[in-house]
Amino acid sequence: MNRRALYIALGLLIVVNVVVLLGVARNRGGEADALLTLTERELPLSWSFRHKENTGVSFHLNVNSDGEVQQWFDEGKLAELGFNPGQYSDSDHRGIYRALPIKAYVVLEYDGDAWQRYRHRQLQEIEDLAVKVGQGTLEAEEAKQQKEESLFQLTVASRLFSVDVGQDAEALRLRYADRSRYIILPALLRMDFDWRQESEKEEKKRHLYGRVQEVLVDELHVPRKLHGGLETLPEISRIQPGYTWFNRENPARVHYQVQVAVGRRYEPWVKGIEIGDEYNPVIEP
């Protein structure tokens, strides 16, 4: 290999690494765009934890995908983002599935109104169980199990909900100014159909809606210096990415809380971890 090619290749490697690290420095320098404390419910350990072929540790960003809470993502919002819902709304146009997703920013609300609405609905459903038992439409034993499961979910489900989307992250930040409650992250958004009825009176009708297909950075790397207490966490009672099933003998519970920052380039990082049992909520049945 001639010297010139060697120097060009070496130069490329150096320049690329410097550009990447400068980008990281720029993201983490100055005031963070968001700084908040989440728990294992929002940041459970990834599936790869303790995998012998991968010793890295990361958290999975658990966004609660409850459909009822996300009714804000309607046709108007889709049009704002640059989708063309009018093209699909009037006919049985299967082309909806050909519409590509777009990149935009999603606002994630932590432990706010969306969570309260979700929680109230769950509690209402628990109350309805007793009514169903009274009417004879549900067995008492079945109702008991469903109640246990629902109460359990209220102690482990993520309190992080997507509440808005937009192309302009700064405009979103102005609208959602509380940096300890709202995180803004780049995400992939898609248009889809919802075939459910909007009300009891309405016939089954198709509605267009938007959904957050994925948050682009949904795995948060944990640096070695913060691994400490995570290594000794009991496997069986950990909260899982996505949905955590109810195990009566060893129910999952919250073991830690995590301080998360989001930088100027809307890239998050883990700042600190505190291990403890005091982060578990008590829900009165």
Added chain:
Amino acid sequence: MPNDQAQRRADRIRAFREELEVLQNENVLVLDEQQAVRVEGYHETLLERFASLYDVDVSGADKQLSWGMRIVSFLGALALSAAVFFFFYRFWGFLGTGVQVGILAASPMVALLGVEFVARREKTLYFASLLSLIAFTCFILNLFVLGTIFNITPSQNAFLVWGAFALILAYALGLRLMLVAGMTCLMGYLAATVGTWSGCYWLSFGERPENFIVAGALLVAAGALPHRRRGTFPNLYRGYGLLVVFIAILILSNWGAISYLPWSPGTIEAGYQVLGFLLAGGVIALGIRRRWTGITNLGSTFFALYLYTKIFDWWWDWMPKYLFFLVLGLTAILILLVLKRVRAVARGGIS
């Protein structure tokens, strides 16, 4: 003189000797002793020089062994690259962020210096090729893991710099394996960039095969650039680019729903089927005209493939299976007859 030119000359000398032996045995051409000694001496000197300067294969046995060595070095490079990848993932959790970044940034540089060191000591470049793939893997690992450590939003620009790195190695040493790696990365970058022009996110580029048609066409165009020192590269550009275009058309001619075009899937599929046949026919003709054997074969393969998928669509459910396969076999015979005729015409043109 580049290695491949020296190798071609050595191949010609070997062929000349074999043909001369036949001519002498059949008393068509018998060199007198003085001429034979002069030709033999000249060729021997040339072959010795090529062998010492370029380590070319001077006999049939040499050539067979070289192919074996090439395959072994490729498989070895793949295995060692996988080893590097898994080794890092197995232990990176025990390292602090600074050490991780240091190792990630230094590993492709060390591997690159290794390539340079080996290339200076070896003429055939088997080990240089092997180390190049390891350097390339280290660079991929470098950016990929930096992205993971710092939770960086993914970008298609990574494909561009990986491709540039592979192409630098390919052109500096004449490594075809690195050229293929570089073209693959560039194709990813081009297809993703074309995808973003329509407003979609770059990672969705695979959802629209037309992105690959544009990327493949650009790679074919790169084959038209002058390559004085790397004479074998243009053919690789053409072959790789056309392969990408053919596959994209094959997909679109069966699943029109994933096209950018606003028409019904049936119309789109029919359009791409016609385009596929026309392009395959054109590529066969171009390959024959320019004597690009590989390109002709590629065109013929896809012509047959397009035809077979169409026949399958039309007749698989409708025909008894024996009849279906009979039609398939007869079609192959028909294609053979057509190609034979084309070859005869081409021969006539040459004579």
